[in-house]
Amino acid sequence: MKHILTVLVLLLTLITSACSEDKAVVTYELILDKSTLNLTIGEKSIINVVEAPATNEPVVWTSDNETVASVFYGNVTALAGGTAIITATVGDYSAQCEVVVPEPEYQLVWEDNFDGTTLNDDNWTIEVNGNGGGNQELQYYTDRPENVRLEDGCLVLEARKEPYSGKQYTSGRIISKNKQDFTYGKMEARLKVPHGKGTWPAFWMLGYGSWPRCGEIDIMEHVGYDPKTFHCALHTQNKNGMNGQNVHGEQTLDNDVADEFHVLTMEWVQNEFMGYDRIHIYVDGVETKTFGETTQLQDSGDWPFNDRFYFILNLAIGGNWGGAQGVDDSMFNEPVLFKVDYVKVYQLK
Template sequence: MKNKLTCLAVGILGASLSACSAAGPQKSEVISSVQLPDRSTARIPGDESGWQMVWSDEFDGVAIDRGNWAFDVDCWGGGNEERQCYVDDPANASIEDGKLVITARKQGHVGPAYPPHIRGSMEDPDALATKPFTSARLATRGKAAWQYGRIEVRAKLPQGQGTWPAIWMLPEDSAYGSWAASGEIDIMEAVNLGVECAECPDGREDTILGTLHFGGLWPKNSLNSSEMHAPAVLDGFHTYGIVWTPGRIEWTFDGAVFAVKEAESWWSANSDKANAPFDKPFHLILNLAIGGGLPERRGVGGVSESDFPKRFEIDWVRVWECDASPGVEGTCSQAAEE
């Protein structure tokens, strides 16, 4: 969720997904929901033995667990000219019937123009901004981060022109420099779901994206993105995930692998390590943006103000690590070696 504004902020590990202009190589592919490419597999990580759950949030309490999640509070717009203020308000993020519900509302709000990590570099660090929508962004930053493993989120996505739900990861530390040198892993993003779409199998937008950002500091950054038509996303809950091993990241939809990226397809300007920058701990982020570069350029354009509020419902978040003997058939370790 990055774009030029985010990248211009020196020293930032920031706020968004795949909108940042890049001078480096970029790769994007669209995968048919009917015929997956040959490199996709019938592998179902959930059927493999050896996975040990190391962290989860089932959202079965009466309130959001502040030991797991931090709230971002600002009207920055994620650096993508998004139209929401992120707030810490039960009206925008709460537990309902065993689910985390992030709600975007059509209501004007005034708040900090910049997030805390860049205010000190701004001419007016106390500047305020006004946006026409409110929403929420939650992160495990400073509370939980992982280097490799299987990460899954079961969620129901909002629909409508301008909606932009995202499940993604940023590095816990800027080991290789500011964005995008230290990397970004976008597990799932979707924009404008349900909107008229001539290229989509059912005539309505049904695309999910998985993206890596890497390379050098902006504008010498690159991205590698896969998009898949998944008509099922328009109805009910589905599970979005990655299986992340040294030098390899696989994207999954309802447990099945649909895209694979290996170390040969990414690079680091500030390290000669084979797997950099995706060899450090990353934390998880859940957010619902309204508007911004990616959704407003797609679909019918702009943001529709109808049918608010919009709800991004998360049933659970689970993280596993592989704890199995190498070379044993049917285990997570064997899959990691392939």
């Protein structure tokens, strides 16, 4: 009898122990293999679920800041500097991973502060022509100090109402072609555009080769009849101003943009989003527009923005856009000046 009781006790102990072990493997948590993740822009990583409640429900992945990091079935891609919380959810259970993406570190690689008394011809060429810029503009560009000069630490491009070589206006235009050109980086200028209906100042970049196949990046354009707005645009082989298909953006300020200096910035980033390039335009640090590369644009020849581009600064008068509402000659009662404090280029360390 003693032996039978001993066996029964042993069996009960084993059964109880087995039940306890069964209960131990049942989980009521969702656990990820990472609670924090540090990535650089463009870098990818995978977050795995290592423990989850027994359920037929799928894992749902979300990011609380998709401009910083996106997630697709646990695959995370860092898109911009900042912090994003990646959340995995199964039914009523969830777990999180904090993704930290450092802001890109730029270093200054080139600048012209327009100090001194003469334009640096290692950086710029002064254009001389009256061809209308391809836009039916009314000015003749000269290299005279009346139209192009350095003054008080600024480049000054002055437009004048005067007959000159068959034109009724003169002005200035400088380019950095074959002297200073760049691929990718942060390009920035601090500038002050003139008042006046009929003015058309611009800060822009061109690629090498025939237009529009070479590509054009208009970091800043301003037309005087729209006094509160800065414009930006891209021109390519099939999407350009001649056919009205160019992609563009604009930022409207509270006051006339000609009232003070503004900082215009382009951030041109390689492989920023899913292996594609992107171009961001800012006015005084506020983003105006993001232009993004796609496979379709590559295939059609409409993303030439992966080669060297050079700068152009000019002040046009009239033209098919700047002169769309005519030219108010009364503005020439005061000097019509496009001032540029500096142009700087930064690239990633």
